[in-house]
Amino acid sequence: xxxxxxxxxxxxxxxxxxxxxxxxxxxxxxxxxxxxxxxxxxxxxxxxxxxxxxxxxxxxxxxxxxxxxxxxxxxxxxxxxxxxxxxxxxxxxxxxxxxxxxxxxxxxxxxxxxxxxxxxxx
Numbered sequence: 774x775x776x777x778x779x780x781x782x783x784x785x786x787x788x789x790x791x792x793x794x795x796x797x798x799x800x801x802x803x804x805x806x807x808x809x810x811x812x813x814x815x816x817x818x819x820x821x822x823x824x825x826x827x828x829x830x831x832x833x834x835x836x837x838x839x840x841x842x843x844x845x846x847x848x849x850x851x852x853x854x855x856x857x858x859x860x861x862x863x864x865x866x867x868x869x870x871x872x873x874x875x876x877x878x879x880x881x882x883x884x885x886x887x888x889x890x891x892x893x894x895x
Contacts, residue, residue, distance in 0.1 A: 778806035782814040785833050785841070790864050797871050799831075811836055818871060827871050833863070845870045 782804030786794075793799075798819035806812030813834035818827065829847035836842050838857060843866055845853040858866050 774807055778804045778812040781806065781812040781835050785814040785835070785863075788860050788863055789867065793864055793867060797867070805832065805834070810834075811842070813841075831867070831870070843867070843870070 782802070786802060799816050800819075801817040803815050804812070805815050811834040813832060815830060815832045817830055827847075829845055829850075832844045832846070834842045834844075836857070840856075841858040841860065841863060842856045843854070843858055843863075853870060855866050855869075
């Protein structure tokens with residue numbers, strides 16, 4: 774099972790633009806899964822050059838529908854969650870979480886305006 778979890782994490786990381794990972798100052802990559810938890814990838818981000826307050830942890834899990842559930846967790850803030858993301862939309866949704874709306878319009882105007890759900894950590 775551990776090999777499967779590692780393989781899923783490697784696949785997810787490979788589907789994210791290396792340029793984006795660099796811009797987000799992504800680090801501390803680790804696989805997750807096992808013990809009734811969906812397999813996936815977790816990593817830390819330090820925000821972008823413009824949005825330094827977007828520091829936190831990104832968790833991308835492969836759900837039972839073969840789609841991704843993305844969670845962005847920050848200290849003292851509610852988690853932001855987007856469920857059922859297609860692999861081809863993964864980079865766009867990460868930009869929604871971590872980039873300015875102006876940047877998003879220039880890169881992918883079709884995905885701007887998509888709302889994510891905030892979940893109370895309480």
